[in-house]
Each structure stands twice: as C-alpha cells, then as structure tokens.
Amino acid sequence: MKKYLSGLFASAGKKLPYLNGIEINIDVPKIESHGDLSVNVAMLLTKVLKKNPREIALEIIESFEIDEDIIEKVEVAGPGFINFTFTSQFVSKIISEIINKVDRFGQSDKYSGKRAIVEFVSANPTGPLTVGHGRNAVIGDTVSNMLEWIGYEVDREFYFNDAGRQMRMLGDSVKQRYLQAVGDEIEFPEDYYQGQYIVEIAQCLKDEFGDSLREEDPEGEFKAKAQDVIFTDIKQTLNNIKINMKNFYNEKSLYDDGRIDDVIAKLKEKKLAYESEGATWFKLTELGMDQDKVIIKSSGEPTYRLPDIAYHITKYERGYDLLVDVFGSDHHATYPDVLAGLQALGFDKERVKVLLYQFVTILKDGEVVKMSTRKANYITMDELVDEVGSDVVRYFFIMRNMSSHLNFDIDLAKKQSDENPVFYLQYAHARICSMLNLTKDESMEYSLDHLELLVAPSEKNLCKKLHKFEEEVLFSAENFEPHRIANYLEEIAALFHRFYAECRIIGTEKSLAEARIALVIATRIVIKNGLSILGLSAPERM
C-alpha cells in the first residue's frame, strides 16, 4: 500500500515541482475514519509555499491520477492531512502474494550478498549459563535470524577466554574440591567457585585418576577438565533454546597467531602506545577520549582491550560487512575504547554495531533474585527451560525493548494460562490449523478468485496488517529491535481472533467461504514466519 502511494506522489511531482526532493511520510492513522494511510506533506510545505495547508493538500489531490480500483477515497482532513482509503479489492490482494511466497513471505533481498557476524553470549566457561545470560543469548540469536530475513548471510560466534584470573580461580576451586574428595580435611575458601558442579567435576577426576593428582598444577588437569565439562554443558544449554553457534573463538589463539603482538607493534608505530609506570598505555587522549588506558599491565598481562581489538580485526579480515556485538549494559564504558583502536588502525568502525541491553531482574515468589556465579547463587537456563520450555523463555527475553530493564517473573512464565502472552500467539496458530483441518474434512478449498468479497472490517483490518509484515521485518532488522516482531505478532493474533469471532467459514456462501479460507491460510503463514524469526515453535494444536 505504501509503495503505491510513494509512486503516486512521485508522479504528482511532475506537475507540482515542490513535491520533488522532500520526504513523504506515510503514516497509519490511529482512527479508522481517517482512512487507511495518511500523509502530512501539505503541513510541512506551509512555510515554503506560504499557503494554507488545506489549500496545498487540495492542490496535491487534484494532481493525482487515481486508479479507482485501488483507491476508494482521498480526502483532506483536520489541519491538512491527506487521507487515503484503499479498496477492499486492493487490500485483500496481499493474500495472493502471501500464499504464493509461503515461508519466503516477509523476506527481502535488500542485503543479499552481505555477510554479518553476530557475537553473543561470550561467557567464560566458569559455570553453567544462568538466566542472566539468557537475554544476551536470545537477543543475539533473534537478531541473527532477522538479519538473515533481510538477506544477510549470518555467522553466530561465541568468544571466550580460557586464560586469565577467572579461569585460574576455576582450576584452584576444582583442585580444592578434589583434595576434599580424596580425603584431605581442608576448608574450601569462601571466594572460590561455590557451585555444586565443581564438586561433581572433582568427583569425576577422582574416579578417573584416584588420588594421583595431589601434586597436579591447578591450571593443568583441573582447569582442563572443568573447562571441558562446562563447555559441553553450555553448548547443550544453548541447544536447548535452539541456538547453534557456528564458531567458538578462543582468545588464546590471538596470542598463538601473534595477533596481539601485531596490534601492539602497530599502535606503537602510530605513536598510540607508550610505556609508563611499568605498564603499556593506549593513548586514547590522542583519539579524542578522556583518558589513556592501560593495555598491558605491569605484570605483562594484557587488559581486555588489546585482545578485543585483535579479535575484531579478525572479523574484518574474515570479510564481514557487518559486525554485531551483544553486550550487557555494564560494558557501555568499555567498547568505545575498542572501536577507537580499530579506527586508529584503519578499520571502519561504522561496520560495528554494538547492541547494549539493560539488565534483567529475576523475580521469584515476588522477590528479586540476586545472582552471582562465584557464590553459586543463581538460576540456570537449564532449570528455567526445564520448567517452562524454550518458547516461553525465548519470548520473555525478546518481548521487551532491549534498552529497557526487564522483569522476568518466573512464576508468571511458569503459568500455562492466559496470563502468559506467548500462548496468545501460538493459540492463534493452533486455532487456524484446527479450522483448516475442519474445512478440509468438509472438502472446502481456498480460492483467490473472490478476495474482493472480504469487506467486513475485521477482514480488512487483518489484511492491512498482513501488508505490513515485510516492512516490519525490514525495519526491525535494520534498527536491531527484535521486540517489534513480537509486538507485531500480538497485533496480528488479536486481529485474527477478532475476525474469528465475527466471521464464520462453514455455513457461509461458497465464494466468500473460499476467500476466507485464503485469508486464514495467509494469516497462518505470517504467524508461522514471525514465530520462526523469534525462534518459537508454531504448534498445530494446544
């Protein structure tokens, strides 16, 4: 519908030159009597033309060559809006397109040929994935899906660090538990990883090696075993919520490849790194930032900035056009350093898109749950998925704007009832499948020959919303706003349920019934496609 209007204004521009070169905003009015689409261009032109906006609007309307099969009515309203009402015939045509494209409907090829890498989760393997990681995981995977829908070839990647302090602590923790397991009476330090999984890993080592590891370095067999067990578990957890990473990128390889040294050398070459107080500093003040930061500590260990820069360079080198990073809001102060580094080394930082999401507050029994991996005070993703299922978990994490704090109410998520919004969408899909089974039993088929019979308000409203799917997917993907898809689907489902309440198929005159079946099939396709973008199942019965 919007495309048609854009064309209409483009050709009107030939007669009214002032229409050329200005952007035509096409809006959906909130009030039904204001038509299907509305344009405010006349009001924007008052200043330039020094004329009353309603006069301008009238002049524009007169210049249109209207096809009456498409546009039913054009009128000037309010302070100078131009309101368009489309014919039912035109509006319902979308059904043919949807039924034609099926699971490709909503996809676009705007970015085809482009490659994107989405880095997400990226948790160090010190413990199981918790509900705290959930929002990151679901945002990353859903954004990846959306990018695929607009043409990108997307690789999902998990970046991790198996060196460093946290992992050292992990090895120490396992060793302590092991010593306890082989009978040593020692006290387990309070600041070590407290989780039960550490005890289990230690038990495994005891079963395998007996007490022969008493003198083993914590960073040897202990750390290796822990990392192995925990990573296997993390992969399984991701799999449980339908996430498949293409790569797990180990920070360590950046050292082995000499990439870390390379970055240092290049920064020094550009006079952007210097030594002071035993450490190596990154001269961020040179790049317009507030203060210089340490990139290599006096201990000789780099800070996160250095490997992060080196890692991102590999992404450019691997040929990605778009580099998406999904981070919690606690990273907001750190990534600009990395971007500045990339830019200084000649990489286009505009290709990096950092998605920052706000933290999740977990509510259980009406209370806030404070989580910490080290203190073993957490709810794991697996526990949650076992209780409520992958669909509910994914939906809860994606249904809100990522820039807003999210309350995750575990008790609400557990309810298999109408209080749980994900069922609203799935129920619409299941209801449709059930209807279609029934019409099939009655030997009724869909037909695209009489779609113009779909004139009831609930039919027209549903069709109008179906028109917007492709645009919605494109806009959501380009703006990295996955929650919009969830909102859109809730609207489609609501319109469908209303249609269901008002319009019947069985017992209706044949050609209208056939048109309605077509509408229902089209709706099913859109709901199913939308659910698939969100990584949710589309159940055929509930």
Added chain:
RNA sequence: GCGCCAGUAGCUCAGCAGGAUAGAGCAACGGUCUUCUAAACCGUAGGUCAGAGGUUCGAAUCCUCUCUGGCGUACCA
C-alpha cells in the same frame, strides 16, 4: 562529580522514523460457547505520559534543566 539506560493505567510494558481523541496484557467489574479450539471475543472502569522550561501549526516522541531508579566511571572482563 562525569557518562549510558530508563521513568507512560493498580502491576508488566508497547507507542518515541514529531501528527488528529495516548494503547495492550494482567489484575477488577459485567456480558458471550446446543454451530470452525472460551488459552478466545465484547463491554465498563482506570492517565498531570516523573516534574519544569523550550523548539514547532502540532510533543509521550526532539532540546535543556531538576528529581528518582539501574549500570558504569580499574594495571577485572
């Protein structure tokens, strides 16, 4: 102190590519199944869009300030 995010109905949140009378779900109240799934639909009630200025023909939406909450502001990641 400085920076980022947020503040919209009792609760959880949409809306924020400036538009006409601010929405949904839940919770409350009332109605709708002898015919396609009542996990649904219809209706009632509920608001100083945190507050104050400003820009504009027009502001929940953009700008400034204030207040409140979250997160940062490391030789942790």
